[in-house]
Amino acid sequence: MQAQRTILNLLAAAVLGLFLWWAEGHLDGYKIQILNLIAVNIILALSLNLIYGFTGMFSLGHAGFMAIGAYVCSVLILDPAQKEMLFILEPAYTWVQQAQAPFFVAVMAGGLAAAFFGVLVGAPLLRLGDDYLGMATLGFAEIVRVLAINLPRVTNGALGFKGIPGHANLWWNYAWCVFTLFFVVRLVASNSGNVFKAIRDDESAAKAMGIDVFRHKLLSFSLGAFFAGVGGALLGSLVATIDPKMFNFVLTFNVLMIVVTGGLGSITGSVVAGVVITILLEWLRVVENPLFIGDWELPGIPGMRMVVFSLALICIILFRREGFMGKREFNWGWLLRSLGNKAGRHGS
């Protein structure tokens, strides 16, 4: 069974590879951009699901970690001549000016920087309970944003960066996405995953079972922060422009929406919702355009998308609180069995 599963996983990866190869040649830039966003959103959703869904820490600081990842990565991949042009408010520090790294190293550095801040803010904050943790991490994300505005020699202040090299193509994004998926699946399936879920379900009982609750919370939080940083780094390179305004609460909210819709504590849910919601978010731009019913024109309202999504989220919470997948996971055995059943029924 183990060998069979490995083969099926490799097959799935190969199919994904073939699809990407086909997409690169046949789809237009807009559709490819959506595919890229799907990969990034899945990375972000998995990272928040690890923190909130599996370990039960209500964190609203995702935009902060993403900002750190995006800025660190961008500084490293912009070349010095470009940076000289960019920093018009105040000249950059020499170390910012001269810092340079290949794309992979830059993304990694973005993730590690975010993880470092995860440990830094997690150490004092993770002693707080649910709602308080949410407030405090939200505060952290705002602090990051304000710092980004007020450290012009590192971040170019409110203007941000433009013309970030677009290294984050389909291959990079999906490689990171598959790596994140692999990492989180392995982690959650291990006994450490059981420990995270135990902390979520009952912290006191976990302590009584000899679990260093604080250490494990910090571990989960900083691993989640790492992948949030990676997602932010890829996003920066993908959209080519970053500024502090981009990393406001709406960004966190989008990720939270994917995680909750997919199901807190379901990896499958995060992946499926990552795909569906990213597509919907684009597709629903229709509602922001002027709408003609006969001769009557309904003017387009910017932000209408988010109203629709907020309503959808409210409905999900009212009628299916556990999300699309609940805590269930996809597995090959289940798929094969149900296919087998269908084939059996057709045969008879």
Add this chain to the structure above:
Amino acid sequence: MEAEAILTTRNLTMRFGGLTAVSAFNAAIPRGSIVGLIGPNGAGKTTCFNMITGFYQPSEGQVHFKGRDITGTPPHKVCHSGIARTFQNIRLFGNGTVLENVMVGCHVRQATGWWQAVLGLPSSRKEARALMEKSRELLAVVDLGDLADEKAGALPYGAQRRLEIARALATEPAFLLLDEPAAGMNPNETQELMGFVRDIRRRFDLTILLIEHDMKVVMGICEHIWVLDYGVTIAEGCPEAIRANPKVIEAYLGEEAVGHA
């Protein structure tokens, strides 16, 4: 029967503001014994458990376990040193399966960490298999072998109590604290429980301290009993002595009943 004491408490005292929940609790629990802690509701029994297991920092006094001072040690370290407990109001990891609950108990003795598991190193795989094996064996001991893949929160009450004990045993304790193990059980189940407690003591080489309201259980399996009332130890001794002690009868039945008797 004077074996050396595995756990001793000296003047263990807990004050919450002006209220003294437990005052000067002194006990020396011999290795390998089954002993009981009884008393009316609110007498401070669970507070004693919480002080021994590190959930509360005692206001005064010390706890010594295997000759080492463990007063004020955080709960997970207390567990690591070999003390496991169950809770009065069952506290399982409700969303996990029965097997996962026991595996969480194994974690404290696990040598390989998260990153070895992510990398899929052979040492980690081997240990994961061993833990799985050990957990299944423990489930068989508490008669839950068939329910390993059920959701823990969906088990019937009695099974949840047994699972909590299996989970505690998974931490490989030398000393086990059971908080009202017979609560909510019918006489039949209670009878079985008594046999079960004796059985696990022998099998896992345990010392057991239990809080219990069911006098049949307490008198049936405890070799030594401490009686608390309003946080004060009003009596201690063997079951016969406790049964005959007027102070204990008074605490349980009220002064008038003793007067009329």
